[in-house]
């Protein structure tokens with residue numbers, strides 16, 4: 036059985052917690068795109084455990100993690116995460132598999148990403164080298180995990196990749212080159228740490244499916260950061276949609292059973308780009324402080340605003356979502372009123388679908404539906420325990436996007452989640 040979990044906004048929807056919750060009923064958790072730009076947070080006894088590259092849920096004994104070919108791998112970060120996780124959960128040998136096709140993020144990619152941000156025109160990236168690494172993959176000069184175990188060809192491939200990237204470093208940023216003599220021994224050293232984990236993950240997943248094991252595909256970032264369908268160019272460089280999992284893992288569309296889309300009860304965004312329902316004044320600050328809206332990877336304050344149902348419906352459509360998980364509903368308690376955008380006004384016309392270009396999305400004026408607020412948020416054991424106005428708010432969301440809510444998340448601990456299967 037395959038379940039895909041994706042974010043429906045600009046990342047930071049609370050996927051880490053939802054995935055950790057669902058990992059309890061799955062055997063294998065698979066990262067299929069992105070890299071250490073992700074920061075999936077799980078709270079263990081109020082201590083945060085942040086998964087950047089390791090699949091979320093690996094702290095649970097008996098769970099297996101897979102890093103598929105669509106991921107871009109910063110080995111230094113991975114090695115650090117493996118060491119930290121092994122302190123907590125014991126050896127990961129035999130329960131972590133990394134595909135040999137996975138591309139390597141090189142130190143030069145991180146440097147370029149950082150320097151690009153310093154120039155005007157950066158997209159507000161996490162500076163983890165994601166964009167430059169995917170660029171090299173598509174230019175067919177990227178290094179892959181499997182290359183690490185062929186030292187002679189590795190040296191040649193590294194030279195080709197560095198020659199290309201050093202020209203950019205020198206000409207565009209006026210920076211000194213990265214040298215083969217420095218990077219090559221580093222790669223060989225890291226290769227030895229990850230050697231026991233390298234395996235063709237396609238065949239691993241195929242036999243797991245045959246053995247009826249439950250597999251969870253863990254999306255990173257969010258739908259509106261997708262390289263094709265997101266708010267380009269203010270996007271990440273990977274396919275963040277549910278279908279991205281299929282491309283990246285070599286799984287057929289008919290093999291997927293459930294597609295869960297995670298959305299906050301409001302909206303946040305880090306980095307640059309259009310955000311029609313952004314609240315720039317005091318209301319935005321209130322949401323940021325109540326929701327602790329600071330990035331798990333970069334610590335940057337997140338931009339905050341109302342839930343945008345025009346964009347949410349678009350995201351549901353792009354992923355073929357079968358159930359919604361709505362997170363952080365507790366954060367809205369105590370506000371005098373709560374709003375959702377239901378359409379946009381653009382060039383004198385009302386529209387219910389977002390324009391395809393970011394320039395036009397910058398110019399839309401959202402039209403809102405307003406809901407009365409609610410004061411209390413009692414810990415619920417069923418949907419009926421939720422405050423009445425919140426129930427109406429959630430029903431409105433379900434009806435608008437035409438997908439039932441399967442989960443409501445209301446705190447940072449993994450058990451602070453209410454599963455509602457019928458609606």
Ligand code: IMP
Nearest residue numbers: 046072073159160161165270271305306
């Ligand atoms: P990159 O993925 O580091 O290249 O960054 C591109 C854009 O995606 C920037 O606006 C980042 O802030 C955003 N981004 C990347 N990863 C995440 C994430 O995991 N959560 C939220 N935003 C992200």
